[in-house]
Amino acid sequence: MTASKHDPYRLYLTEDQIPKAWYNLRADMPEKPEPMRLPNGAVATKPDIAPVFADALIDQELDDDTPYFDIPEPVLEMYKVYRPSPLCRAYNLERALDTPAKIFYKFEGNNTSGSHKLNSAIAQAYYAYAQGITNITTETGAGQWGTALAEAAAHYGLDLDIFMVKCSYEQKPFRRNIMETFDARVTPSPSDTTEVGRRILAQDPGSSGSLGTAISEAVERALHVPENRGRYQLGSVLNQVVLHQSIIGLESYEALRELGEYPDVVIGCAGGGSNLGGLIAPFMRDKLTGARPATRFIAVEPASCPSLTRGRYAYDFADTGQTCPLCKMYTLGNGFIPNPDHAGGLRYHGMSPIVSKLKHDGYLDAVAVRQTDVFAAAERFAKLETILPAPESAHAILVAMREAERCRETGEAKTILFGLTGTGYFDMVAYDKFNRGELEDHIPTDEELERGFATIPSIPGIQ
């Protein structure tokens, strides 16, 4: 395959080229991620988690060996409504940086959820629907996942309860409105509608909430739906979500192949790790199998919530209420809550076990960046490339720009691929703060981190 004379600004694959199966990176990992465990240390089995997750999703969650999972026809039909997403060549950015590097980005923001989250939301809602589930529940922070699941639930006629982190609920009424427009019920978390919410409010009546708390509430709500017809759904972290998001990487891989390109560096922002895990999947396969051993992978996280760069690799609860199973992952402790002034998203205490394992085994680098630098990169990018990015996505932009600037110094014509996960239309309060010079960085002190680490449980015989 030779390079084309001129890469288009935006390359759209045809509908026929949308992948027909998700790729399960675990199948090609020489060492598998550690299994999910129950608080007593036992490895979680399908019956253990069947009340919480839809059956087909559990099969995907627990399967470390099957390399491909067919995308069900109805899910593929919905993918066709907004996919393929474009692979973009950032010519304007390249010119402005005066770099010999080629910069590509996979843009997932061209759907109403405004982000890549819809890829997994459609899959999860479909499997629940196909199983006869009537009610699903979830949590949302910034609101991208909640919007995506609201869209998917509306499509399959599912009743949806969303617990929205209280500070976001108050700061982002429009996010709430859009979820309500798709008929979801949105409750600020912690709330007095669940036992765990009431417990947390009793301890701290003024709590502004956290993703971990909202997860606890959503799980409890799902378990209380009569006749076992409720299930909980999560927008990141889980293996199943990384699996669904592999569509990002698979399409990127195919589009680059058409252009005769292969990335030297793949960069993604990392909150729970689903976008990153999905984007890198087929490229990481090539690294793990030895086909392309030199590719570099960079996870970019906020310095205010630095799980990969300053966290511990340990079993921890997925939720603050400590009601969920435990995952082996880089974690700041389920009790860690980033400073509420942190506007840049990616606020989860833990990290996808797949991404964590790759980092731990040396296949993936991680870097933490300051949100003031992130917003400056976001605005520069917006003016050049005409897309106002989500603050989350702008973490990847910043590091891609730094990489390209390094190429200017060294003269290397590297091919850089990064994930532009979404748009920032609902983040204007943060942009406005940045423009007024009021955005600050809150880097946790070692003491603050220690307080978070203290909430990581010890499990007899395991850790």
Add this chain to the structure above:
Amino acid sequence: MTASKHDPYRLYLTEDQIPKAWYNLRADMPEKPEPMRLPNGAVATKPDIAPVFADALIDQELDDDTPYFDIPEPVLEMYKVYRPSPLCRAYNLERALDTPAKIFYKFEGNNTSGSHKLNSAIAQAYYAYAQGITNITTETGAGQWGTALAEAAAHYGLDLDIFMVKCSYEQKPFRRNIMETFDARVTPSPSDTTEVGRRILAQDPGSSGSLGTAISEAVERALHVPENRGRYQLGSVLNQVVLHQSIIGLESYEALRELGEYPDVVIGCAGGGSNLGGLIAPFMRDKLTGARPATRFIAVEPASCPSLTRGRYAYDFADTGQTCPLCKMYTLGNGFIPNPDHAGGLRYHGMSPIVSKLKHDGYLDAVAVRQTDVFAAAERFAKLETILPAPESAHAILVAMREAERCRETGEAKTILFGLTGTGYFDMVAYDKFNRGELEDHIPTDEELERGFATIPSIPGIQ
């Protein structure tokens, strides 16, 4: 050309297929739109309006004969950053309506301005930049045009002053923020920073503003830039804007040709008429030249601002301050201001002279719809097609749905094309009002219309 076996959900032309020239529908109109005139009745010439508009744009504005204008290379380069836009087949909507009709829509919302406005903004900013202009000014209502021009001005390094209708400025702070993120200066209108603004405030200190007033302020500001280096730019109504927006129709035409389709009905929302005029351009050419005489064209406007269906076809000022030249158009009178409760956009008192002439000569139908029906259609569409539409765009959706339902009754398998001009991310206050049952329709009474008509000037020897 035979129809393909399966139309894709979204058809993207390739970059090479982006049109290289805009199409000037006036060249094929058997009777031309009436010329722009000065208040004394004289036909406006290039020297008359040269202080206000960039030279190349005036050439486009006044030229009724040249069928194609080459798109300058730098404009084409910027188009490539976000174009071609997809031609979508609304399969989900078709199934839900159980209609034999095929419904296509051209979706212009996949760029950060959130609408088709960027197509003309890039062109206008480029021509000003190429002429050595340093400062541009404009008005914005809902904010789509302001956002688009802010993006374009940032790209060409132009200083941009935006006068934003005061009620929008207050209700849509995020719109303001996004324009400021692209370095535009945003002033609520009427303001005390211009003579015309002060005059209007003296008459009505509590004025919530209007597009017509904001235009007056923006023109005055442009004329006061030293050394003749300021120009005013307008996002709709003008012939030049309809010309630039022909890119929508040209791409739609080519994409439908690839599918072996031709629309029986073309539907667009109409505020100032630029999206409608651009969408219909090549199809209307085929009607005017007799190649496709049967195609129907439907302009959809809000019942609360019904220029095409209840307005007068007369010369009127483009602005409330009566400082601009006059256009022959369907108008409610430059003093007409729709009820501030009207949330559905499309609030301009007049209409593109091209669209007006086509309507007047019987080539185009117009229909006025209620905003409560519009929002209901918008939500139904969002749940089926996963795009939350701008309220403006949803006017076209509603009428396309009605047309498809009529096909269900008659059994006709019509091909329907409508323009989905943008997304509704910045309209959540209106959606929320609708969801709470608080959105009402304010249809102007005949007396209210008469008060507007009274502001249409009489011009000796002309009208």
